[in-house]
Amino acid sequence: MQRITPATAADLFDIAATRRIEQAAAAALPAHTLMQRAGLAVARLAMAIAPHARTIWVACGPGNNGGDGFEAAAQLRHRGFFPVVTFLGEEGRLPPDAKASLQRARDAGVTFAATPPSAHELAIDALLGIGSTRPPEGAMAQWLARMHSSSQPVLCVDVPSGLDADTGTLPQGASHPRESALTCITFLTLKPGLFTAQGRDAAGTIWFDDLGCGAFKDRPTARIAGAPDSQPRSHASHKGSYGDVAVIGGASGMAGAALLAGSAALHGGAGRVFVGLLDPNAAPVDTAQPELMLRDARTLDLSGMTAVCGCGGGEAVRELLPNVLYTAAALVLDADALNAIAADGALQTQLSSRGRDGAPTVITPHPLEAARLLNCTVGDVQGDRLTAARDLAARFNVVVVLKGSGTVIAGGADTLPVINLSGNARLATAGTGDVLAGMIGAALAMRKPAFDAAREAVWLHGRIADTWPADAAPLTAGALARRASD
Secondary structure, rough: EEOOOOOOOOEEOHHHHHHHHHHHHHHOOOOOHHHHHHHHHHHHHHHOOOOOOOEEEEEEEEHHHHHHHHHHHHHHHHOOEEEEEEEEEOOHOOHHHHHHHHHHHHEEEEEEEOOOOOOOEEEEEEEOOOOOOOOHHHHHHHHHHHHHOOOEEEEEEEOOOOOOOOOOOOOOOOOOOOOOOOEEEOOOOOHHHHHOOHHHHHEEEEEOOOOOOOOOOOOEEEEEOOOOOOOOOOOOOOOHHHHHHEEEEEEOOOHHHHHHHHHHHHHHOOEEEEEEEOOOOOOOOOOOOOEEEEHHHOOOHHHHHHHOOOOOHHHHHHHHHHHHHHHOOOEOOOOHHHHHHHHHHHHHHHHHHHHHHOOEEOOOOOOHHHHHHOOOOOOHHHHHHHHHHHHHHHHHHOOEEEOOOOEEEEEOOOOEEEEEEOOOOOHOOOHHHHHHHHHHHHHHOOEEEEEEEHHHHHHHHHHHHHHOOOOOOOOOOOHHHHHHOO
């Protein structure tokens, strides 16, 4: 059993691939083996979560997920615990393995009840697995609401009930309140939906058990990004060894966004950072960060630079984009640059051509910007974040950083997308996206491949938030930028 952390690097498999692995494993093993192993794993984790529990409520559904719950209840009872099973389903319609585990629970002396216990120290959600994403209704919805409104911990079996294991979406109205401490144990494969969109909130802490079936393989859908390798700088180097970054943005009233991106690029390791401000009345120097070389954006020669374009760019950035797209040696497009491209077919064609020519390019949309680029709704993007990121990468021949919970990084058709697990709600503050753009720019300037530059910068950006002291002042974008080298 393995706990999944932001540093974990592992393959992710969609429902179809998981089913194929399950079928191959079941065919090679004695009947009922997988369910017995899954139930034992649930029981062991339950005992670790609530070692002194008097009553453990096990809510079981009508399929094999419910069978895992029956098996876990039997294992817990054998070990001196007192599980109470509530079952929503018809015994005669249970799959064979689930029916066998139901009998094992009865033989072990497990208590069955028509309604949840009045008090419990742990609830186990074994209602719906990966085979069902229908909205929970009736008693099932009531039981889930009761679980998640309690202060007692909840352990979800395979996936939280109702969660789409491929996309991380929950049925409309099926939110999971966070009064309870959430844990999920998932089997055979890691599913992408646990790590993006609503999945991270719904699942909480995630554990993985391959049930001894690691030898059964299939094609992964994506990967967890994992921690990047840290490479020390050579002593025999100089500022030219780490490249030049030119930040283009900061229209009237928005200079701070460009300066934040510049600060992040500087602290992220770029050799030199120029900030081309679009506000003609901007100060000629940033006295707080004199290392940033402020310039008129129109005077910068981008042919040997990595450009970070769009941070605080407003409408003014639009007229510079044709030249930026044509001349920048490497390019990060963010914020208002993306909005301008979404509204201009000629710029879209130019962006796509740039990618086909092999010029390193990264775009960093949040869901609304992604929706504009794809001419769809935010709901469409959030409903399948992996597909949205892949579609953007294919349409514009770029590396895509689709920001949000479980940021998705996608490249070409031959590149497996990754989902990043670092970061938390401390990043939900103005300017942190500008900082990320600057960090990616610094990595590109150091001649890292575009996909690797994006993946590493996103992970490091999140790690700063993860390691921010709980008793410190709130994390601001400025402080985040100054920590970009951590």
